[in-house]
Amino acid sequence: MFKNRALITGIGAGIIVGALLLQVMLIRPSSPSNSGISLEEMDPQKLKDEASKYYLVLEKNVKMYTQAELDAAIQKRLKEESDKLAAAQPQDQPKSSPPPVALSKIVIYVQPNLDATAVAELLYRASVISDRKAFVTELNKQGGNYKIQVGYHEFEGNLDMATIVTNLITAQ
Structure with missing residues (x-):
């Protein structure tokens, strides 16, 4: 009578298996809580x-x-x-000039794969340079965009941009 007997048999078997699974889910008690104590x-x-x-x-x-x-x-x-x-400070004492600031040594670690702008930001935050654009311009002028050496670099005192760039592109 039906030309697709396998299809009809598969649909019937699927309905029977689905009904059996539903009955198994209804018979199984609800899962107990992990601690065995209910919230109430x-x-x-x-x-x-x-x-x-x-x-x-x-x-x-x-x-x-x-x-x-x-x-x-x-x-x-x-x-x-x-x-x-x-x-709390006494007002009648004349203010003296601050003591001279000793030149500090700043050590910067340049990580691998840092570009010129990232190195400029690193130097700016460490107060080695005051102008990021001037540093990047000087780096371009000396051709050091891809020559910045990875590792520790020491900067002592007030240095000009050319000295800072030279320090960064030479191996130590």
Whole structure:
């Protein structure tokens, strides 16, 4: 009667297997909790202990600060402390000139695969240079964009751009 007997047999077998799986799922009891204690049986401390295994649990009255709020509070506190120090200093003493600053030695580590702008940013943050664009221009002038040596480089005192670039492109 039907020309596709295998198709009809497969559909029938699929329906029978699906019905059997549904019956097995209904017969099986629900899975027990991992600790064997239901949430209704737990007192608040046990519940907090169980939750702290997987989550950060804080008390209700704990104040959480954002990074901006924390920075503002730190700045406010620093201002208060500097005002206290300024008030504590005697006003009638003449201010003396600051002692001469000793030339400091700055050591920079240049990592592999850093381009000229990344090295310029590194030197700027270490206060070796004051202008990133001037450094990149000098580096281009000396042809050192791809010649920057990986490793530690020492900078002592106030150096001009040509000396800094030469220090970076020569092996040490």
